[in-house]
Amino acid sequence: MQKFILACLLCMGTTVFGQGFNVQINLKDVTEDRLKIQMNFPPQKQKSILVNFPKIVPGTYANYDYGRYIVNFQAFDQQGKALAVTKKNVNQYQISDATKLAYVRYEANDTWDSPEVKGEYIFEPAGSNFQKDTLFALNxxxxxxxxxxxxxxxxxxxxxxxxxxxxxxxxxxxxxxxxDTYLAASYQELVDSPIMFSPADTAKIMMGETEIIISLYSPNNTLSAKQVAAKVEPLLDAQRKYLGGKLPVKRYAFLVVLSDNLKGGSYGALEHAQSSFYYLPEGNADQLSQTIRDVCAHEFFHIVTPLSIHSEEIGSFDFNEPKMSQHLWLYEGLTEYAAHHMQAKYELTTWNDFFKTIQEKKENMDMHFDAKVPFTVMSQQVLGKHKEQYGNVYQKGALIGWGLDLFLRQQSNGAYGTQQMMTELAKTYGPNKSFQDDELFEALVRMTKMPALRDFFKRYVAGNEPLPIDAWLQLIGYTWDTTQKEEIKSPGFDPQGLAIKMETKRAYVESNSAINAQGEALGLQVKDEFISLNGLPIDMENFGKNMKKILQIIQPGDMFTLEVARPNESGGYTSVTLKAPFTPISQVSKSAIRPLLYPTPEQLKLRADWMRANP
Structure with a gap:
């Protein structure tokens, strides 16, 4: 998917905003990466109240326990006298004598740079960063x-x-x-509106009646907000057309932080109703062009779902005892599909690239995720039993969206697809009207007047039948030709089969399926963590750069040396040097999906209807 912070007091008074809360922060006062926060309360009627910090927030699908980063929590009456406070758990504080309560004060650590705070590292777009005089990312x-x-x-x-x-x-x-003063109608709205403070580098785009603002922070000034705007403006115009000609928001903010110091092992973004927050590797416009387009396209489409289309679990989100929806195929999967389909429809990328993406998602799905787990079950249990399966929303979830689009087109003789389905859903529901989680499939059957849709959901979303990728391709006159081979230079593994070990900050082999013939010749094993390749370091910071450098110059027959840290029985690591002559490998072509030589008229018609820019 997805920076912000709260801290310090501007004054000692207890002025309230109507009958709401008044929060005061001073970004000039940062000590040990902490902000001081004062939250002034309206009159309280209850004798005892509970102040909560979120366990989880929408879009993250992970229990982060944000209360871990809060310290020195205190409550005071109007005269500045301390009131009794009991810390109930990591995220909750109980205040006694709340009828006397005037304000609370506490300090907050930033999540990007607080190694002393134990627990799971928070994905940067869902966290906070305080760099005095430079950058404040305030989720x-x-x-x-x-x-x-x-x-x-x-x-x-x-x-x-x-x-x-x-x-x-x-x-x-x-x-x-x-x-700066910001007004929010509720806690939900404030949480859904990250704020970024940085040296002035902004750009503005008017897209019909919608104002788009872009704010960028680049530590080494390798990219500007105007350059980002130039890349996303045609994308946003295409998305506007894809959504029927009008965007459903009046204002939208892209908050972009580039980083030259990867800490958490990944880059990405988190969506919000009218904004999105990005944490991306630093680079220039050419290097980041497609990354910006792909990530922005996905996050921006979230203005449809879950902004306008969501279940009760999302509409009435519980920040501390959340119930997960079974429809991640809709929120994330269909959004990911639309982001790529839209780019091909409006010629921001090629159809060949689109099908490469379909192939890559199928291969990633097969390599990394458990095909026996129904998608609805994974969605509902994504915070627990099936936490490790979440990434499949961008693989199988997108493939389900693609298959559903083709299925709807087939059933309607090409006239109706997921674009129309989402438009109708948005009219039926909306930001303030949620659907019942267990009623969505039947609601879609009634809305589309397609009883056969019930079987599609039963088999591929609520069930665990393998997705019929080739059958879907055949509908539009394409096929997956595994006889097409290509020879490539490989370091011994498929990069898609790697993961990051946060404790050691090293990439490692996640599964046997990631090891190819070159890796077998080297003796590479699952769980091996990479140290160097032909003498060059391939830690997280240098992995891509040095891997590319070696593969550009190495020739068949040259000695290939890979140093790894291999877990041993004592719980530590043994340094192992692997050597073998370098041999290019043969693999199924990355462009194995190709059009049939002799498609039928029916296949050609459905293909044209599905590819047509409008509707």
């Missing part, structure tokens, strides 16, 4: 709590900032001197 859920039962109260957020930093968010703000 407010990392630092701002809420009172049980008062999540719908209004919030006034006042942030004092260094004068050279500019704050950007989907929330509009007013500025007086060095103080």
């Amino acid at each position: 407010t859920h990392t630092i701002l709590g809420y009172v049980s039962g008062q999540e719908k109260q209004r919030i006034k957020l006042q942030i004092e900032k260094p004068s050279h930093l500019v704050g950007v968010s989907s929330l509009k703000n007013t500025t007086q001197g060095d103080v």
Whole structure:
């Protein structure tokens, strides 16, 4: 999928915004990567209240326990006298004598750079970063709590900032001197609106009636917001057309942080209703062009789902005791499919590239994920038993979306696809109207008037039947030709079969299916962690650069030397040097999906209907 922070006090008073909360932060006061936060309360009627920090937030599908980063939590009355506070658990504080409560104060660590805080590392787009005088990535859920039962109260957020930093968010703000003020109708809205403060580098695009603002932070100035705008403007125009000619939001913010120091092992983004937050490797416009397009296309399409189309589990999200929906195929899978389908439809990429993506997703699905787990079951248990299967939403989930689109087109003689289905769903439901999780399949059957759709969902979404990829290709006059081979230079493994060991900051072989003939010749094993290749380091920071350098110059017959750290019986590692003559390998072509030589008229018609830019 997806920075922010809350801290410090601007004043000691307890001014409230109507009957809501007034939160004050001072970005000029950062000590040991911590922000100080003061949250002023409206009058409380209950004698005891519970202040919560999220366990999880929408779009992350991981229990992060943000309360881990909160320290020195204290409560005070109007005269500054301390009130009794009991820490119930890592995320919750109980305040006694709450009828006397005027404000609370606490400090928040940033999540990007707090190694002393134990627990699972938080994916950067869902976390926070405080770089004094340089960058403040404020995902407010990392630092701002809420009172049980008062999540719908209004919030006034006042942030004092260094004068050279500019704050950007989907929330509009007013500025007086060095103080930015943001107003949110509820805790949900504030959490859904990350804020980024950085030196001024912004660009604005008007897309019909929608204002698009882009804010970029590049530590070495390798890219500018205007360059990003140039890349995403044609993308947004294509998405507008794909969605029927009009975007469903009036304002949208792209918050982009580039990094030259990978810490968590991955890059990516997190979607919000009217914004998205990006954490990407630093590079220039040419290097990041397709990455920006692919990631932005996916995240921006989330304005449809789950913004306008979602179940009760999403519409009434519980930040501490969440219930997961069974429809990640819709929220993430169909969104991922639409992001690639749209680019091919409007000639931002080629159909050949689209089918390469389909092939890659099928291969990744087979290599990494458990085919026996029904997608609905994985979705509902993604926080527990099937946590490791979440990544399949971008593989099998996207393939389900593609297959569904072709199925709908076939059933309607080409006239109706997932674009029309999502438009109808958005009209039936909406941001403030959720569907019942266990009723969606039948609702879609009724809406499309296609009883056969019931069987599609039963077999491929609620069931675990293998996706009939070749049969779907045949519908549009294509086939998967595994006889097409290509010779490639390989380091002994498929990079898609690697994972990151966070404790050692090294890439390792995740499964036997990732090891190819060159790897077998070397003696590579599952769980081997990479140290160097032909003497050059291939740690996380240098992996791609040095791997590419070696493979460019090595020739068949040259000695290939791979140093790995191999787990041993004592729980540590043994350094092992693997050697073998370098031999290019033969594999199924990455362009194995190709059109049939003699497609039928029916196949050609369905292909044309599916590929046509409009509708």
